[in-house]
Amino acid sequence: MSSATSQQAVASLHTEVTRLRHELQTLKGEHESPAAEQTMYVGQYLVERLVQLGITKMFGVPGDFNLGFLDFVEDHPKIDWVGDCNELNAAYAADGYARVNDGKIGVVLTTFGVGELSAMNGIAGAFSEHIPVLHLVGVPSTSQQKDKPMLHHTLGDGRYDAYYLASQQFTVAQGNLTNKDAAAAEIDRVLTECLVMARPVYLMLPTDVAYQRISAKRLQTPLNLEPPANDEETEEFVLNEIIKLVEEAQHDAILLIDACAVRHGVKKEVEDLYKHTGFPVYSAPMGKSVVAETYERYGGIYVGSISSPAVKDKVENAKLILSIGGLKSDFNTGNFTYHIPTQRTIELHSDHTRIKFATFPGIGMKRLLPKLTARLQSFRAGATALEVPKFQFPVPKEDNEIISQSWLWPRVGKFFQPKDIIVAETGTSSFGVLDIPLPQDSIFVSQILWGSIGWTVGATLGAAFGGLDRNLNRTILFIGDGSIQLTVQELSVMIRWGLKPIIFVLNNSGYTIERYLHGMTRKYNDISNWKWTSLLDTLGGEEGKNCKSYTVRTKTELSALLDDPKFANPDVIQLVELIMEKNDAPRALKVQAELSGKTNRYVAED
Amino acid sequence: MSSATSQQAVASLHTEVTRLRHELQTLKGEHESPAAEQTMYVGQYLVERLVQLGITKMFGVPGDFNLGFLDFVEDHPKIDWVGDCNELNAAYAADGYARVNDGKIGVVLTTFGVGELSAMNGIAGAFSEHIPVLHLVGVPSTSQQKDKPMLHHTLGDGRYDAYYLASQQFTVAQGNLTNKDAAAAEIDRVLTECLVMARPVYLMLPTDVAYQRISAKRLQTPLNLEPPANDEETEEFVLNEIIKLVEEAQHDAILLIDACAVRHGVKKEVEDLYKHTGFPVYSAPMGKSVVAETYERYGGIYVGSISSPAVKDKVENAKLILSIGGLKSDFNTGNFTYHIPTQRTIELHSDHTRIKFATFPGIGMKRLLPKLTARLQSFRAGATALEVPKFQFPVPKEDNEIISQSWLWPRVGKFFQPKDIIVAETGTSSFGVLDIPLPQDSIFVSQILWGSIGWTVGATLGAAFGGLDRNLNRTILFIGDGSIQLTVQELSVMIRWGLKPIIFVLNNSGYTIERYLHGMTRKYNDISNWKWTSLLDTLGGEEGKNCKSYTVRTKTELSALLDDPKFANPDVIQLVELIMEKNDAPRALKVQAELSGKTNRYVAED
Structure with missing residues (x-):
């Protein structure tokens, strides 16, 4: 055995010892006073564990295999069912919620097959970026899983495990609660893995098991979330x-x-x-x-x-x-x-x-x-004798009124306040914010490794809820007109919940980051131009009442808006359409595109 | 060997013989006149094969690993790049396109990881419902696939095959075009499987291979799409x-x-x-x-x-x-x-x-x-002596003005014309249309087995394009206010392309099919009420110019609208909001919910 392997063995033994001790303690608690044993439904146990972890919001979409469980969520005073427009957005929201709440997990609830697969990109993104997300799926009853009838939401060939198998690629632990007696320990195991590994986990809850009764005793022992000891x-x-x-x-x-x-x-x-x-x-x-x-x-x-x-x-x-x-x-x-x-x-x-x-x-x-x-x-x-360059990005003097990328980012930098949550979409926004110093206790939220466009809309919803949990300041989103089209409906959920994010839509006529990578003048990088300032009003808001929208075309207009205290301390959701040049990009993006073009180029053979 | 097994063996031998004969013929064509051998890029070969199959539209979203290939699509005169708002909608559209075009495949192009996983529910639905869809994915270059750097859109752990492995659950054939010399035969194999099996297939196209040159000779032999001979x-x-x-x-x-x-x-x-x-x-x-x-x-x-x-x-x-x-x-x-x-x-x-x-x-x-x-x-x-009951559903006399489910479906039945494409969303719509006789050569499009809500919006886009290919009549969609929220942005693609579907939005305040299954008065079955008649105008249309929207509250209003020849033979996209009762449902849905509630019930243990 090599030295490294032996060290690894010692480390895993330590982990296992800790886990077993904790499990013993948990079981001891469970059997202490069997006379007065309190029972509850499996679904309720799960909800209680989530509440113990400080989770106040559950994201997702109802579906016939999770409706029964949803009763437990709706009836619990300490957790809210958000009710997203679709499952991908819900997964993004769970991810965003976890990001601003370091140490808490995000939860997304979907239904068998159709719902869970729609969320898959969101779960894979959380895996890639090390975000603890619980993907909870309402699935057919244990007897249906055994008999495998051709139910709706199945593949029609009896493979009831296909979604589970696909999910294994993108989660660090999986469970199917088919046995009520093992359910509580399974729930605890999966939640613990989620938090300790800081990555997504997958849990299937059959319709019947959700309503089976088990002992509530394990709840007396909190989950053990300590990382393993070092040798x-x-x-x-x-x-x-x-x-x-x-x-x-x-x-x-x-x-x-x-x-x-x-x-x-x-x-x-x-x-x-x-x-x-x-x-x-x-x-x-x-x-x-x-x-x-x-x-x-x-x-x-x-x-x-x-x-x-x-x-x-x-x-x-x-x-x-x-x-x-x-x-x-x-x-x-x-x-x-x-x-x-x-x-x-x-x-x-x-x-x-x-x-x-x-x-x-x-x-x-x-x-x-x-x-x-x-x-x-x-x-x-x-x-401390060593000199450190001052991190700053002064607003440049430009003698025109165009809202340029080089001017925009330092200018909004002056708008940021302590404890703001700043969400930046992959593309011009994330590259733009990078160079700007952020205030004390602010949180930068972006998906730099996974880079799924549209992600920030859902993530903003989740982040805004997380900000409420932690008493943070404003949630501010920067997103391009191309990206927002993927996930736009989630704005309606923000409106319904009375959240007050400030959303800057960079209207630069299409997929600008892609133009820099390939196809600067290609039609496939064009998109439809929407009436951005009608969006909130159409998706459930009342313009001027519970939402406000602005179009800004010049530096002067934008500065005036940012300096307006009513805008800066909003009591409703706000959307600002920024009219920008099609082919302008932040410095960092231009350099990145050049570098990435070199390794990922389309060079035709002759 | 049992008799059935032996018959199966004979059948597969027949299939293999046919395949080999065809491959030989193809190769023969390839080597006939090597002197004048014409070459083309692998990406072009793929586009040509699709065009040979009569495909006029490719759905999807651009991404950095597919941009180079998109040049070939944009430059080909016989195929159009549609450019969807997101990948799930694009997969739905490819499915809808294939459905009205019996014998043609639908094609959806996505990018590595982020894009392809977003499409997964759409692909699984096509698998479940036996629809031939090609899921084409632009992936990193062959050298990147070999060296496995931590590129964006990866899981960060070097598993470049994770998406491929997940896709295997939902497709009948897969290929990764890492070798240009095998690329043409691989493309042919995967496309043939797609059509013969009438189910989705998955094909990875590396950025570099798309631009490598190969012989064009195989194109002279059409794909062999004959089903295998019977013994x-x-x-x-x-x-x-x-x-x-x-x-x-x-x-x-x-x-x-x-x-x-x-x-x-x-x-x-x-x-x-x-x-x-x-x-x-x-x-x-x-x-x-x-x-x-x-x-x-x-x-x-x-x-x-x-x-x-x-x-x-x-x-x-x-x-x-x-x-x-x-x-x-x-x-x-x-x-x-x-x-x-x-x-x-x-x-x-x-x-x-x-x-x-x-x-x-x-x-x-x-x-x-x-x-x-x-x-x-x-x-x-x-x-012919045997009597057949006449299939009919007369419009019932109801002495009120409420647009009831029992009245609506037979009434719109009278509005349908020959060669109409009638798309009905899972839920009240699909159950409602079921009972109504449809005119000659009309096509009913619904997802009864897979049942993914929101599917019909993308499917309507694809079906409308398919209808153009086949010279069909109008495309008419029925969808509830809950379902349309999942995929609403795809309306903007219909507007951009000047398609003219008629969209009926059943505004009944939430997920009515779910209320019948469980939770009739639960909040989780509520949704936001949108300004439905502003939707087209907001998402890229100009109300009254290239789109028209209506709200209809009474039987009289709806009848008048349906009888208006300008409405019935539209030159622009139209959206009709139908104000309906929250807890009304078609007869068939009520019975189904009752039956399904019995097998899938949430009965609490005491």
Whole structure:
């Protein structure tokens, strides 16, 4: 057995011991006072567990195999059924809800076959981007699953497991609650995996089992959501190695924060690290807003070749880069143009650590970080001597009235407030917001790895609800006219619930990001022009009453609107149509498209 | 080897021989004149094959991995890129296009991961309902597929085959065109399977291979779309057995036509059969409009217990039932309440025949039917003596102005014209249209087995295009206010293309079919009320110019509108909001809900 394998074995044994101890404790609670045993329906047990986890909203679409269960949701005082327009939007919303609520899961409920498959892209996106989402599916009764009649919503060939098999590709745990006696433990297992792995799980709830009675005792023991312990000896070795490298770097060590720092719940630990050590700190695009962008030793976004020259220089020339929660996708790394040699890199991940070329499986950052912070505090004096470029993007002077990409993003940057949730659609919006410093405690929401267009509309719905749970400020969405067409109906759900997001629609006549990738003048990148300012009123609103819409064509008009306190502190949902140039794009997108065009080009053979 | 297995083996050998002969012929054509060999890009070859199959429209959404291929589509004079608002709608449209074009496939083009997964419910629906749809996916280049970088649209863990594996559950053939030398034969194989099996197939086109050059020679040989030959000896035996049973039935034999008669292309053969024999003919719901409903010996729809008493009596008491293309799903059989003993049933299917309890694998109806017709003609005189109940549904007299379900359907029945395409959404609409006789050469489009709500909006787009290809009359959609919210944006594509469907939106405040199944007064069956008559104008239309919208509240208003020749022969898209009662439903739906509630009930344990 190699050393790495043996370490891995020790780590998994630790995990298993913890799990078994917890299960024993849970069962002990279950059997303590059998005389007064309280019972409840399986469906109710599930709802109670979700409520225990602090979940206040369930997304989804009703369907005949989940209606009975929905009674339990509707009747519970602490959780609301949102009722989305379609399942994909609902999955997106569950994802957005989880993102602003670090540590909470998003829940989407669908029906067998037709409903669940519509949600699949949303679930796969949550898998790709490390978001804990429970995909709960109302399915035929246990006797129907056994006899396999040709029910509606089936494939007509008796394969009742086809959807389950497809789902396995995109979830880290699956369950089918066919046995009421195992149901509670199954529910607990699947929910625990969802949270600990920070990835989607899939749970089938048969119509009959939802209404079978079980003991309520397990609910007395909360789920064990602690990450597994690190092997002490290995951890000590890793800590010593890191300290040694920091010493060798002679005060030229920096921190680079990425997606998994927030996805695996170490935002607070990371903050302690950078505040106590004074190390300069940078973010990858997917880690944007994990570190407060107003922090004086925060230098901005590192995206390989796409980075601003100052950031590129500081990051790539540092003697040591301590990368936390790294996720090196193309759009997150300037199309794989990191110039950080492994020789100078330490990587902290949720379930392993990497020092230069050596991997240490099972050494997770959640438990490592506090110890690291304690040991690195002594370097503070030296570290703070290192200069950090100021992260800023002043509004440029342009002597025309066109709302250009180069002017728009810094200008709206001045509009942002602390605790805002800023949602940016894949394309010009996400690239545009990247360069802009965000205020204290604001949250940046974008889908940089998965990049499914239209995602932000559903995600905005979920994020706005999550913001209410956490007492955050406004939810602000930036989306292009091409992308919003995919998922537009979800605006109606925002209106119905009285949510007040501010939605900026960049009307630039089609799929601009695609024009930059291929087909600048092609018809297939064109779309229909809608009456954007009629949209809210048509989809269930009353313009001027519970919704407001604006068209803005010039810099002066937009500035006036942004400066209007009634607009900036809205009491209703607002939509702003921004008239922009068809072929304009933010700097970062232009460079990315150029780089990506080189690797993904359509070069015809002669 | 059992007899059935041996027959199956013979049948597959026949198929394989035919395939090999055709492949040889194709290759021969390919090598005939190598000197003057013409070459083309793989992407162009694929487009040419589609054009050869008579396909004039390609549905889908552009994405960075399919943009290069789209150039070939946009540049081809005989095929149009439709450009849908999202992928699910596009898949629905491809399905609808194939349905009205018997024998043609529908094509939907998506991009790797994000796009293709959004289409999955649409593809699974086509699988379930036997619709030939090509799902073409633009995927990363062959070198990227080999090296597996963490590209956007990936799961971030290097599993480039995850979407392919999920797709296998819902398609009958799959291909990944990674090798240009095999590409043409792969394309031919997958397209042939699609058409012969009448089910969806999945094809991945890497960005680089789309632009590699291959020989164009294979195009000279058309695809071989003939169904496999029946084993002669078995077929003769089957024919004799059928004749014997018809004789024994003493002129009391009837025909029952179902879905697969149209899905597997025997509409003409079936017509020859019923016209030449004079046998009374009935349809299952999914077979509605395969038989001309004006035909004097057509008796209407048989749906088990839900059937009208006259039809139930005639069908269930016939001495012999010759079922053609049967597909016995719950909603297609009155929740499995067929009272037709196997003892009195002969079933003809695309790939087997069943006589009472005996199955004959490999004896397909396409080749069997003409021989059967020839042998059964002599029974005509006796058969025509049998009385057939007249299929009719007169408009009832109701002394109020409410647009009731019982009045609406027979009233719109009088509005239908020959060659109309009538699209009915799952729910009140499909149950409502069922009872109404449709005119000559009209086509009934509904998704009775799969039953995905919202499907008809995309399907209407595809059906309207298919209608243009075939010179059909109007496309008329009936959909509820709950269902249309799932897929509403596709109206904008209809407007952009100048299509002229008539869309009836049944505004009955929510999911009425679900209220009948469970939760009559539950909030989760409520939806937002939209301004239906603003919808077309908002989504790219100009009310009164290229679109017209109406709200109708009374019987008198609706009759006046239907009788207005300008409305009935429209030159623009029209949307009619019908104000209806929340808890009203067609007769058939009420009975179905009652039956289905019994098997799928939510009975709480105490």
